[in-house]
Amino acid sequence: MATAWSVTNRTDGLIDGADLPLIPSATAREAAALVSAGLWRVSGSGWTIQDFDSTQTSSAEIERLERKRRNDREYKAKVRAQGKGPDVVPDSRSDVRSDIESDVRSDIESDIGSEVVSDGKGKSKSKSKLQGQQAEPESFAYPEDGKALQVRQWIEGNGITSPAELAEARGMDEAEAVKWWGSAFPGWRAA
Incomplete structure (x- = not known):
């Protein structure tokens, strides 16, 4: 639960002593046991989850991905809005759709290192390869x-x-x- 709490609260594996009661079923006794087992280490007034940075996505990376997704959504909304204007006439709807699908596949692959595969019915699925993503x-x-x-x-x-x-x-x-x-x-x- 501590790892999920840390990811959700974007603490990058740091758990302050004052935050311990916020983690479901976490107690000081359990924290000591995790330190003894080598899964946590004492850090200042709290603990650090061992190997957090190598197994989870950092808060900086999550924020970067969120910014990129937001920028991409805004850009695509702008392009769609421009495409509805009287001066812009796409060659065909299928050309526009295939361009968008290609852009999305490319964005996913470059952002999270995933393999995008088609289900054969016109939809694509992404198989995540990014370490740290669920x-x-x-x-x-x-x-x-x-x-x-x-x-x-x-x-x-x-x-x-x-x-x-x-x-x-x-x-x-x-x-x-x-x-x-x-x-x-x-x-x-x-x-």
């Missing part, structure tokens, strides 16, 4: 197969905060993303 569940089929916890961990580990972001990240329609979200977060209800 591994994609073996099956991303609807979680009736008992994979809801893996899906929740994948969602949280990749910083996804809404069904809309899940739909965008997975290339699924919003209704499917809402079903996934509801199974991964059972107490959640759509507004």
